Amino acid sequence: MSADPAGPNQPKGQPGLVPAALSGLCPRCGAKTLFAAPAALADECGTCGLDFLALERGGRFVGVVTMLAALVLILAALAVDEWLRPPLWASFAFWLPVTIATVIGGLRFYKAMWVYHQYEERQT
Ligand SMILES: [Zn+2]
Numbered sequence: 001m002s003a004d005p006a007g008p009n010q011p012k013g014q015p016g017l018v019p020a021a022l023s024g025l026c027p028r029c030g031a032k033t034l035f036a037a038p039a040a041l042a043d044e045c046g047t048c049g050l051d052f053l054a055l056e057r058g059g060r061f062v063g064v065v066t067m068l069a070a071l072v073l074i075l076a077a078l079a080v081d082e083w084l085r086p087p088l089w090a091s092f093a094f095w096l097p098v099t100i101a102t103v104i105g106g107l108r109f110y111k112a113m114w115v116y117h118q119y120e121e122r123q124t
Pocket of ligand 1: 019026028029030031044045048
């Protein structure tokens with residue numbers, strides 16, 4: 001049990017979802033504190049103390065999002081392979097960073113979306 005550190009609501013400080021997901025902005029104070037690692041949420045906001053872990057609880061579809069992203073990429077890779085017939089090393093050189101970037105980006109967006117959704121639910 002930790003005391004709720006909520007101060008007065010500051011709707012003016014609320015960032016939009018897309019920039020928030022891209023740069024990992026806190027839903028309450030807008031500081032870049034949402035992510036501790038490229039695709040991992042921080043425990044709490046280092047600026048306003050908002051508890052991200054409590055907000056993230058229940059976000060259980062992360063694995064599904066990752067699998068869907070991987071599936072789409074594999075299909076795209078097969079299509080390109082069929083079309084251009086690139087050498088194997090070229091396929092790896094291209095798809096490895098694309099896959100990593102897509103999965104990390106998808107996770108970031110998904111987690112940010114989830115935390116923002118939870119945060120807004122708690123405001124009511
Ligand atoms: Zn904050």
